[in-house]
Amino acid sequence: MEGEELRLDGNAIAGTLGEVFVEEMTSARIACEGCGSVESVGAEHAYVQAPGIVLRCTHCDSALLVMTRTGSRMRIWFPRSRWLETGEPGND
Amino acid sequence: MARAAVRGRLNWTLGEVVELIDETPRVRSIVLDVPDWPGHRAGQHVDLRLTAEDGYQAQRSYSIASSPEDARLTITVEGLPDGEVSEYLVGELRRGDKLELRGPIGGFFVWEAVSGGPLLLVSGGSGIVPLMSMLRHREAADATIPTKLVSSSRSWDEVIYRDELERLAAAANGPEVIHTLTRSQPPGWTGYARRVDGAMLAEVAWAASSMPMTFVCGPTSFVESVAAALVLLGYPATSVKTERFGPTGG
Numbered sequence: 504m505e506g507e508e509l510r511l512d513g514n515a516i517a518g519t520l521g522e523v524f525v526e527e528m529t530s531a532r533i534a535c536e537g538c539g540s541v542e543s544v545g546a547e548h549a550y551v552q553a554p555g556i557v558l559r560c561t562h563c564d565s566a567l568l569v570m571t572r573t574g575s576r577m578r579i580w581f582p583r584s585r586w587l588e589t590g591e592p593g594n595d
Numbered sequence: 596m597a598r599a600a601v602r603g604r605l606n607w608t609l610g611e612v613v614e615l616i617d618e619t620p621r622v623r624s625i626v627l628d629v630p631d632w633p634g635h636r637a638g639q640h641v642d643l644r645l646t647a648e649d650g651y652q653a654q655r656s657y658s659i660a661s662s663p664e665d666a667r668l669t670i671t672v673e674g675l676p677d678g679e680v681s682e683y684l685v686g687e688l689r690r691g692d693k694l695e696l697r698g699p700i701g702g703f704f705v706w707e708a709v710s711g712g713p714l715l716l717v718s719g720g721s722g723i724v725p726l727m728s729m730l731r732h733r734e735a736a737d738a739t740i741p742t743k744l745v746s747s748s749r750s751w752d753e754v755i756y757r758d759e760l761e762r763l764a765a766a767a768n769g770p771e772v773i774h775t776l777t778r779s780q781p782p783g784w785t786g787y788a789r790r791v792d793g794a795m796l797a798e799v800a801w802a803a804s805s806m807p808m809t810f811v812c813g814p815t816s817f818v819e820s821v822a823a824a825l826v827l828l829g830y831p832a833t834s835v836k837t838e839r840f841g842p843t844g845g
Contacts, residue, residue: 507815507819508814510839511841512837514640514703515841517640517700517702518605518642518697521604521697521700522604522605523604525603529701529703529704545701545836546833546837
């Protein structure tokens, strides 16, 4: 368990996400492969103290999204998430 | 109605410090003029980046305190012991200085007058900053949505925006403001004097049946204990939006 007091939420990584994604990402939905839950990125747990940023499922702690920077390169991977959906929910 | 969702990627820009306001002995508001600022929504934040002469950079996120209706962008910063960025912002920054920032950022922890309510805002310490943007927006938009703010501070002298909160609360259709002072209380204090807990929220928060929209902001432990207490009171977890400031806040 990473230090509970170091736990932030998806809001804290929105600036970094904004370097890559054009759309506002904290209100995007992300589906967890570990427990099947779907939450807004802003509602998930985030850890920014690690070398890189980790977004974890608020329900089962699965690593949903990891971002690391090496020089000018940004790598994003999705260890335990099924999908990421942008746009306003329920608008279609 | 979907707002214009398409925008460019986030880029760094420069804002000029046009005013500094001491809110409490440790907390300062920084009013910025940011050319071509695209506007923001209440609850959003900016990233701020400081660069030392040797090229070392430090970056922090700060909530926006001003209302979207305000032409000037205001952030409020708590000076933290050994906080390399916050100590500079609270202690050294002067009018006319330029700050590198990017934003507005976020869209999840956002309230707009058209979002409705009733509205419940719960803050721990400087967690009040984004909630103040919501209260200022509510006033600027002439919204009458029933609103309560539960604000936890260490002492009366450490209540950020204290005078403005009193003014807002006294206005017709103003928000109800409930203070709790956790460390010391002025003589004759009759309000709460403990950390926000389930019993307090049961007394002062909206009934879950009124379907409130709730925003909780503050240190991580504060936010998580308040959110858990609200869920025990019957608030749907998805109706309680949270923003954690980490171990120290700000």
